[in-house]
Amino acid sequence: MRKLLLILSAALFLVSCGPSRREAADYNDRVIELQRLVIASYDALLETYDNYVPSQMDKALHAFEDQIDNSQNALNAIPVIAGGEGLKAALSEYFDTYRSLAQNESRELVRLYKVPENEFTSDIRVQWDAIYKVCDDKAKSADKKLRAAQQDFADSFGLTLNKVSQ
Secondary structure (H helix, E strand, O other): OHHHHHHHHHHHHHHHOOOOHHHHHHHHHHHHHHHHHHHHHHHHHHHHHHOOOHHHHHHHHHHHHHHHHHHHHHHHHOOOOOOOHHHHHHHHHHHHHHHHHHHHHHHHHHHHHOOOHHHOOHHHHHHHHHHHHHHHHHHHHHHHHHHHHHHHHHHHHOOOOOOOOO
């Protein structure tokens, strides 16, 4: 009987050692802050397009790529809480998508936007617009997947996510 009581006590201890709602909320906030930093650096790059500042585009693109790497490294250093594996994996995939966007489409957009004004033909503009749409579609898809993973995480811990305007 004593052995059974000891086993049941150990099982109860293991079950009660899961992360609390507060720990889950803190984990969520930590990992999503890394996403926010990537978005801020991407927005800074987009601003150089909107304001047509070719001299700042390379710098903004480099800062965007650096922020993706910094956020991924910081994410890798955060210990996963039980039940947080899916959110961490989704954010890592999100960073991979944005890294691809930076290294491919964004790099090409910067190259095209730096074409001298007298050589920037309507064909180049059509090409630029098509690539920009690919960027926008990639970003929206990555955002949607991450939001779904974050909602799943929140639901599993009984958390309510606050809507943040972008």
